[in-house]
Amino acid sequence: MLKPQCVSRCRAIQPRLRRGLTWLNCQPGPSIAYLQTYKPDDPAVASTPDLSAKQKKILDSALRVDQAGELAANYIYMGQMAVLGRDPLTGPLIQEMWDQEKKHLAVMNKLQVQHRARPTIVWDVARIAGFGLGAVTALMSREAAMACTEAVETVIGEHYDDQLREMEDLPTSHPSVPLLRNVVREFRDDELEHLDIAVENYAQRAPAHALLSTVVGAGCKIAIELCKRV
Amino acid sequence: MSRNVLLQLALPLVETHGFTRQVLARSVLSLPTHEEPLSETAVSALFGNGSDARRTLINAWLDDARRQMKSAPSPALKDVLAFRLRFNEPVLSHLPEAFALLASPSTAFPPLDPMPALKHAAKVADEACYISGDTTVGNAWYARRASLAAIYAAAELHQLTSPHTAYTFLDGLLDTSSKVESSLGEADLFASYIGRSWAGIIKSRGIF
Numbered sequence: 485m486l487k488p489q490c491v492s493r494c495r496a497i498q499p500r501l502r503r504g505l506t507w508l509n510c511q512p513g514p515s516i517a518y519l520q521t522y523k524p525d526d527p528a529v530a531s532t533p534d535l536s537a538k539q540k541k542i543l544d545s546a547l548r549v550d551q552a553g554e555l556a557a558n559y560i561y562m563g564q565m566a567v568l569g570r571d572p573l574t575g576p577l578i579q580e581m582w583d584q585e586k587k588h589l590a591v592m593n594k595l596q597v598q599h600r601a602r603p604t605i606v607w608d609v610a611r612i613a614g615f616g617l618g619a620v621t622a623l624m625s626r627e628a629a630m631a632c633t634e635a636v637e638t639v640i641g642e643h644y645d646d647q648l649r650e651m652e653d654l655p656t657s658h659p660s661v662p663l664l665r666n667v668v669r670e671f672r673d674d675e676l677e678h679l680d681i682a683v684e685n686y687a688q689r690a691p692a693h694a695l696l697s698t699v700v701g702a703g704c705k706i707a708i709e710l711c712k713r714v
Numbered sequence: 715m716s717r718n719v720l721l722q723l724a725l726p727l728v729e730t731h732g733f734t735r736q737v738l739a740r741s742v743l744s745l746p747t748h749e750e751p752l753s754e755t756a757v758s759a760l761f762g763n764g765s766d767a768r769r770t771l772i773n774a775w776l777d778d779a780r781r782q783m784k785s786a787p788s789p790a791l792k793d794v795l796a797f798r799l800r801f802n803e804p805v806l807s808h809l810p811e812a813f814a815l816l817a818s819p820s821t822a823f824p825p826l827d828p829m830p831a832l833k834h835a836a837k838v839a840d841e842a843c844y845i846s847g848d849t850t851v852g853n854a855w856y857a858r859r860a861s862l863a864a865i866y867a868a869a870e871l872h873q874l875t876s877p878h879t880a881y882t883f884l885d886g887l888l889d890t891s892s893k894v895e896s897s898l899g900e901a902d903l904f905a906s907y908i909g910r911s912w913a914g915i916i917k918s919r920g921i922f
Contacts, residue, residue, distance in 0.1 A: 593849075608853065
């Protein structure tokens, strides 16, 4: 379940989406601490908190599944671009969302190193499956590609929301924990914006939309559970 | 008195007494309040029955040795791993027996348990990667740790039989592995050039 204020926030930004996408990257979120303003000496981005074995396990699996998710998302957009990249309307739209996923993956890679989390063992599976999903839905139609984005981002948004709740157990005394939570919150909002972009671009006009989003959503949920464990 | 404190006090005694229950019993003697070593029952209650207590001690020693790795003279991989090997030196005569004990399981099956040894090498490799500021992700993360674990395990086995040549052996292995890594990278680059030129030829032929 998504928090109501988050959904209403996303509804509020919808009119802006119609006007254009260029504002997407304008406002730097908390993740900027890992990118442009990255300071290797700052304990918030360079050290990991002292955790109990149970908390460490939660953090480990959270970072592993997030990294795998962002990796797969990158490859989904790459697959869509490979098919729809030359489309003058859809190409720039997908490129814009892909650029944001690239940023997410860069941050997740840094978080993995910082918190000494193990990356998923199905790294290549995530890449290939992501690319395949993106390319296949894009081959079906432009609307099907958007429906795929809609289904994926719905599941990812919910997953990030659940994760924020799990992270409430982590001690906030270490500066990296509040930053991590803010980063996850920022990413969740980004993913929900992608969801809105997909809906704005007629995702729900895709043929067999309900079937498609059920299949893709279920696949994402299975992948999330798998990456949490391995 | 906390169990971990006693384990910490027991570690310096390993050098003279080996990884024995006796070391655990005598750990309390370092405290000013105790004059008698712990009874066998107390050792069993605190650290485990029979040789399980020795396993606890060995694991505590391995954990401590791994924690010390961060005080290596430089964060280079070579120095970190060599520093870890140097930490073995005082207890070298007791190590073969310790590793043998870790490999022999407390239950009858399986007859030989390789997991503790593999875990030990993997943990050392992970720590060395962390200290050297390794930033690999994905498959490279696994490849790097697996190769370093294999190198460290080989060097440590070498050290058990020939302590003085272990360091040059370690350096040699690390050099070989970085050579293999760079030639694999070059082969990969070359293959991608060939692939791209073929793609270009096929495109210009107008087949698709």
